Amino acid sequence: MFPAGFDYHAPNSLAEAVQLMGNLGPDAKVLAGGHSLLPMMKLRFAQPSHLVDLRRIAELRGIRQVGDEIHIGAMTTEHELLHSPLLADKVPLLVEGAGWIADPQVRYKGTIGGDISHGDPGNDHPALMLALDASFVLRGAQGERTVKADGFFLGVYSTQLEPGEILTQVRVPIPAPGTGWSYQKLKRKTGDFATAAAAVLLQMKGGNVATVSIALTNAGPTALKASGAEASLLGKPLDEAALDEAARQAMAICEPTPDLRGDVAYKVAMAGEMTRRALQAAHARTGQA
Amino acid sequence: MANTHEVAFKLNGKDVQVSVVPRELLIHTLRDRLAHTGPHVGCETSHCGACTVDLDGMSVKSCTVLTVQCDGAELFTVEGLQQAGELHAIQQAFHEEHALQCGYCTPGMLIRAWRLLQETPEPTEQDIRYGLAGNLCRCTGYQNIVKAVQSAARKVADHKVAAQAPSA
Numbered sequence: 001m002f003p004a005g006f007d008y009h010a011p012n013s014l015a016e017a018v019q020l021m022g023n024l025g026p027d028a029k030v031l032a033g034g035h036s037l038l039p040m041m042k043l044r045f046a047q048p049s050h051l052v053d054l055r056r057i058a059e060l061r062g063i064r065q066v067g068d069e070i071h072i073g074a075m076t077t078e079h080e081l082l083h084s085p086l087l088a089d090k091v092p093l094l095v096e097g098a099g100w101i102a103d104p105q106v107r108y109k110g111t112i113g114g115d116i117s118h119g120d121p122g123n124d125h126p127a128l129m130l131a132l133d134a135s136f137v138l139r140g141a142q143g144e145r146t147v148k149a150d151g152f153f154l155g156v157y158s159t160q161l162e163p164g165e166i167l168t169q170v171r172v173p174i175p176a177p178g179t180g181w182s183y184q185k186l187k188r189k190t191g192d193f194a195t196a197a198a199a200v201l202l203q204m205k206g207g208n209v210a211t212v213s214i215a216l217t218n219a220g221p222t223a224l225k226a227s228g229a230e231a232s233l234l235g236k237p238l239d240e241a242a243l244d245e246a247a248r249q250a251m252a253i254c255e256p257t258p259d260l261r262g263d264v265a266y267k268v269a270m271a272g273e274m275t276r277r278a279l280q281a282a283h284a285r286t287g288q289a
Numbered sequence: 290m291a292n293t294h295e296v297a298f299k300l301n302g303k304d305v306q307v308s309v310v311p312r313e314l315l316i317h318t319l320r321d322r323l324a325h326t327g328p329h330v331g332c333e334t335s336h337c338g339a340c341t342v343d344l345d346g347m348s349v350k351s352c353t354v355l356t357v358q359c360d361g362a363e364l365f366t367v368e369g370l371q372q373a374g375e376l377h378a379i380q381q382a383f384h385e386e387h388a389l390q391c392g393y394c395t396p397g398m399l400i401r402a403w404r405l406l407q408e409t410p411e412p413t414e415q416d417i418r419y420g421l422a423g424n425l426c427r428c429t430g431y432q433n434i435v436k437a438v439q440s441a442a443r444k445v446a447d448h449k450v451a452a453q454a455p456s457a
Contacts, residue, residue: 001333001352002312002313002314002317003312004312005310005311005312006311006312007292007311008292008294008311008355008357010357010358010360031358034353034354034355034358035335035353038335038353038354038355039334039335039353042333042334051311053357053358055358079347102423103338103422103423104348104401104405104419104420104421104422104423105335105338105341105347105348105349105350105401105423106335106350106423108347108348108349109347109349109353109354190422190423191336191422191423
């Protein structure tokens with residue numbers, strides 16, 4: 001099962017990669033870990049004329065703290081996220097998320113930047129990024145710009161990335177101490193995309209919800225920020241009635257596509273259930289449950 | 290379009306060089322050009338793990354890696370596990386625990402188990418099940434595979450064998 005023919009380029013620097021992408025035109029695709037793109041090319045869902053492989057570009061790797069943010073190079077792999085002591089300490093939600101992605105072999109190759117750039121609503125990082133209020137650094141021939149995760153995802157396989165632009169870095173604000181977190185993902189089997197999943201960050205104050213962030217995976221054409229569910233929780237204790245209402249509000253924004261993982265009603269119900277479970281797990285981790 | 294590339298890498302400790310077009314997948318280079326038929330073609334969709342090889346310290350599915358991406362790499366396949374003509378401790382453990390039925394998934398299981406034990410020398414049962422989750426056994430012989438990896442971990446601890454890189 002070979003992909004169609006293409007020309008292969010492996011630039012040594014980001015500047016060279018950006019120049020190549022600018023010169024090669026819209027038929028060029030960036031190759032990161034390859035575990036979304038190459039299967040699509042083998043199935044002929046994608047037939048780019050050129051691949052620009054970012055594997056040699058050292059400046060696109062690594063996880064570091066810069067002030068009150070964590071900066072993650074776009075070519076950082078899921079395996080590296082999963083085993084990062086810095087992330088375990090500062091943004092454990094990303095470690096938990098990475099652990100749910102695919103299987104060990106895919107996690108060695110798959111990258112955070114590839115997962116985000118691909119624009120697949122089944123990918124896990126988009127919802128994690130929405131929940132964390134992350135920003136993305138995009139580099140193109142015109143220069144560099146930084147965009148918010150909220151608004152970056154436009155539709156299935158569609159993002160704010162312009163032709164020729166490369167996602168170079170992910171910037172994640174470090175959640176305040178005492179913030180609970182959880183990524184709850186229902187999947188049929190190892191390696192599968194989510195039937196539905198929910199990412200939650202939660203802070204309690206005096207027994208009531210002080211801040212909460214909720215985002216859903218594979219419940220619509222993009223990752224979804226469940227703003228209504230968030231608003232319904234603020235200033236209230238996280239009791240059964242509040243969980244019911246948050247799940248109901250989250251379900252109200254779901255527009256999943258029916259497939260082998262389930263019909264619309266089942267997927268919507270599971271998005272609600274994952275929201276409920278993620279809120280409960282995050283609550284337990286605030287230390288104020 | 291489709292220019293050929295000269296790609297050089299180490300395969301089980303030996304230098305090899307191949308001339309490939311960019312679309313050639315690593316599994317085909319290994320099997321068809323280099324006569325390393327341990328890695329198997331299974332699902333071809335990065336799911337089953339029968340094509341697993343070790344690439345620069347990572348277990349990868351060689352049906353989803355382009356050979357041109359391997360220039361300068363160090364690769365190990367199941368053929369590299371034997372040591373001076375003797376079965377590696379992991380291979381011995383699979384034999385003793387009867388950790389195979391049809392055997393199709395076995396080469397991928399072995400090379401993945403080797404990398405797992407490099408990273409996690411004393412794995413729990415859960416570590417093994419999570420660590421081998423990218424390798425499917427369609428005979429569903431998982432119980433003995435888990436026992437074999439546990440046994441291999443003990444052999445390695447006793448004899449310090451898997452601490453070495455496999456040799457050609």
